[in-house]
Amino acid sequence: MMFFLLLVIAAIVLGIIGAVVKGLLYLLIIGIVVFVAALVYLGVHLRRSGRHRRTLR
Template sequence: MLFLIIVAIVLGIVGVVAKGLLYLLFIGVAVLILALAISAVRFRRGGRRRTR
């Protein structure tokens, strides 16, 4: 999960710094939103662990 967030940050920085690569910023934002959604789902399911 941390890897997705790091990738999103790197893509966002490259998209802002490099001219003509603004689409990387949007891809980075999309990856960040995806990573946050996945972590939210995992966090919600964490309390419902089955015990044997």
């Protein structure tokens, strides 16, 4: 979970720098890509951990 938070923070920082600084629009695009990668990572992590937490009845 910490890796996900690190990716989200990095995406936010890159996005803010890319949006504010003139000529660094590519950082905004990289920030968006990193954010999407973080969401994919979280989805895979939750799906994988959901299979192992089945309770026995």
